[in-house]
Amino acid sequence: MASQKYMFYKGIFLNPISDTKCDFYSQGLLVIKAGKVKNLLPYAKGLKKYSLEMTKANTKDFGHSLIMPAFFDMHFHWVQDDVREMPKDSLLEWLEKYTFPTETKYAKASYAKQKAKTFFKKLSAHGTIAGACYSSIHENALKIAMDEVKGDFVIGNVLMNMNSPKELTQTNEESLRLTKKLIKEYGTRHCFTPRFAITTTPEVMSKGSRLADKAKCFKQTHLSETPAEIDFVLSIYKKIPGFENVKSYTEIYEKTGMLGKRSLMGHGIHLNDKELKLLHKTKTTVIHCPTSNAPIKEKGLGSGLFNFKRLEKAKVSWALGSDIGGGPFLSMFDVIRSFVDQNKKKKISGATYIKGLNRCTLASAEIMGTAKHAGNFKKNKEANFIVVPLKKNIMPRNAEEALEKLIVSQKNLRKNYGAMVSHTCFKGEFIFKKK
Numbered sequence: 507m508a509s510q511k512y513m514f515y516k517g518i519f520l521n522p523i524s525d526t527k528c529d530f531y532s533q534g535l536l537v538i539k540a541g542k543v544k545n546l547l548p549y550a551k552g553l554k555k556y557s558l559e560m561t562k563a564n565t566k567d568f569g570h571s572l573i574m575p576a577f578f579d580m581h582f583h584w585v586q587d588d589v590r591e592m593p594k595d596s597l598l599e600w601l602e603k604y605t606f607p608t609e610t611k612y613a614k615a616s617y618a619k620q621k622a623k624t625f626f627k628k629l630s631a632h633g634t635i636a637g638a639c640y641s642s643i644h645e646n647a648l649k650i651a652m653d654e655v656k657g658d659f660v661i662g663n664v665l666m667n668m669n670s671p672k673e674l675t676q677t678n679e680e681s682l683r684l685t686k687k688l689i690k691e692y693g694t695r696h697c698f699t700p701r702f703a704i705t706t707t708p709e710v711m712s713k714g715s716r717l718a719d720k721a722k723c724f725k726q727t728h729l730s731e732t733p734a735e736i737d738f739v740l741s742i743y744k745k746i747p748g749f750e751n752v753k754s755y756t757e758i759y760e761k762t763g764m765l766g767k768r769s770l771m772g773h774g775i776h777l778n779d780k781e782l783k784l785l786h787k788t789k790t791t792v793i794h795c796p797t798s799n800a801p802i803k804e805k806g807l808g809s810g811l812f813n814f815k816r817l818e819k820a821k822v823s824w825a826l827g828s829d830i831g832g833g834p835f836l837s838m839f840d841v842i843r844s845f846v847d848q849n850k851k852k853k854i855s856g857a858t859y860i861k862g863l864n865r866c867t868l869a870s871a872e873i874m875g876t877a878k879h880a881g882n883f884k885k886n887k888e889a890n891f892i893v894v895p896l897k898k899n900i901m902p903r904n905a906e907e908a909l910e911k912l913i914v915s916q917k918n919l920r921k922n923y924g925a926m927v928s929h930t931c932f933k934g935e936f937i938f939k940k941k
């Protein structure tokens with residue numbers, strides 16, 4: 507139970523407001539009551555205002571640490587933790603060689619349970635407390651994930667009915683029956699998850715979409731990650747009655763009812779103007795996964811650079827995801843770094859660190875429909891935050907500089923991003939404390 511009394515936290519605060527604005531408090535005080543934010547203000551002012559309430563027992567000074575909203579990861583596969591760093595020559599090859607055999611193991615409940623226990627602890631330790639997650643096809647693995655996850659996530663079992671290994675193939679009836687059952691059991695925590703148009707039949711996508719829409723569940727899948735994938739999709743659907751004339755990947759999802767305001771499309775790198783229009787019209791969101799799309803030498807799949815400016819011009823909403831195992835690391839700091847770096851290398855302006863932070867906090871909450879109670883430190887929102895100790899010689903003067911210095915200081919050892927968070931707080935309770 508969250509305490510009904512005040513708690514006070516002191517540190518250097520970052521409070522994302524938009525892509526271009528992030529409030530910065532070089533010495534700030536966060537006031538919490540019953541798991542909710544009551545105030546965030548400069549420390550000196552806070553001291554005056556709350557001096558009667560502040561005691562040694564209810565006040566914690568995090569010293570030279572950054573405190574910011576905890577992360578959303580809007581696209582990741584918890585069952586791919588073991589293939590994050592496997593060789594990635596191409597998407598379709600990597601799926602067949604490493605990913606599918608790994609996901610097959612999750613059929614066994616004891617294996618899934620043991621994996622879930624370590625994975626979801628690790629997720630909290632990385633400061634991620636919300637988002638959208640893919641599980642394997644197996645009912646048991648999904649239920650285990652639902653039990654073990656800490657935070658506010660939607661999770662879906664991937665649906666695979668064609669062009670998949672035998673042991674990962676369900677009939678249409680099996681997929682639809684399971685969808686119905688899981689929606690009944692988990693309500694809006696369930697996310698309708700056709701793996702992608704290659705492996706999921708139009709019948710499952712259409713009928714399942716209707717079930718998900720009726721229950722107001724989120725839907726997620728992959729869209730236009732690589733040119734080879736797009737060619738393969740179109741070659742398959744050319745032979746499917748009713749789809750002979752589809753011109754694009756997005757159109758397939760439109761025809762099967764997969765687009766909409768609760769739809770999250772992973773990647774969306776190679777989209778034409780008509781597809782962007784369709785995404786805008788249907789209020790569909792694209793989830794950008796820069797570390798997964800990054801060149802192979804940077805441990806990504808080399809899928810290409812996501813043109814965020816083009817999406818914004820077409821008024822298509824987007825947020826950030828790690829896409830592990832396509833992405834190599836769970837840390838959203840690594841994802842922000844990759845977003846900034848890849849754009850900088852191509853001399854594309856506007857990809858700032860505060861934009862990156864906004865896209866995996868407040869902007870993600872807006873997409874998930876939870877911005878009223880999550881995403882930043884606005885009054886009465888849930889106290890969901892992370893604490894990240896800063897090196898002593900880093901004295902930031904604003905939010906952009908704070909994030910840049912923090913992220914660049916670890917750049918050459920990407921694995922270190924996973925160890926940066928010292929505390930993760932969800933609804934006022936610490937779900938992770940570094941030992």
Ligand SMILES: [Zn+2]
Pocket residue numbers: 581582583728772829832
């Ligand atoms: Zn993915």
